Each structure stands twice: as structure tokens, then as C-alpha cells.
Amino acid sequence: MSQLRINIIKSLICFFAIAALLVVFLRSLVPNISPLHVFPYIALGIFVFAFALYSTIIIRGGFNQWSINKGAIDPAWLWFAANPPGLDSFASSNTPATLTQDAINASVATSIACSVDIASACSVSSMDSGSY
Numbered sequence: 001m002s003q004l005r006i007n008i009i010k011s012l013i014c015f016f017a018i019a020a021l022l023v024v025f026l027r028s029l030v031p032n033i034s035p036l037h038v039f040p041y042i043a044l045g046i047f048v049f050a051f052a053l054y055s056t057i058i059i060r061g062g063f064n065q066w067s068i069n070k071g072a073i074d075p076a077w078l079w080f081a082a083n084p085p086g087l088d089s090f091a092s093s094n095t096p097a098t099l100t101q102d103a104i105n106a107s108v109a110t111s112i113a114c115s116v117d118i119a120s121a122c123s124v125s126s127m128d129s130g131s132y
Contacts, residue, residue: 018046023035023042026038063075
């Protein structure tokens, strides 16, 4: 069975479960109403909610992608008047050339340490993990 069919089946099961819960709730709230009269309104409400949720996801995703492509550090960059404290100095000091030189220096330091103490086990630490 394809993933699309599985997702459709799951969505239908969720739809009918939510509709059944709402029918039970409405029957206790208004006992003289028929479930057949309520079901179209429940279906319409669930459809409107799903459409609003889907539209929000599409619009926000497009905006986040647009803001990142325009050079934003974070999609929430319009919420703040300036970058966080220290970000500008960090970005200017960590140019790609500086990062490459730091990686070379770490590699040289590791190889020197390994060659000095051959009897002990050498472990190479990753610069991304934050441990040196």
C-alpha cells in the first residue's frame, strides 16, 4: 500500500473519530437534534479548520524560505530591531578563511600530540561538538 493511501486512510479515520465525538457532544448538549442534520456542519467545520491550517503552513513556510534566501539569520528576524548582541562581531571574526585556519591548527595540534605520546590512545575531537 502506498504512503498516500495510508495517509488518506489515517485522515479519514481521524475525521470520523472527531465527527463522532462532536456528534456525541452535541447530542448531550441539544438532545432533540438529529446526527444527520449536524454531520454536514461538522464536516464543513473540520474542512475549514484543515484548510486554514494548511494555508498557514504554506504561507509561513514560503515566508521563512524567502527570508532565509534574502540573508536573514533566522526567519524571525523581522520581529527584532537588530541582531542579537555579539552576533555581528562573531560573524565578522569567523570568516570562512578563519574557520579553515582554525581547523588546520586543530588538526596540526592533534597530530603533534599524537606523535609526542605514541603509547597513549589518541582521540580526535570534533570542532562542531564544542569539546577541544
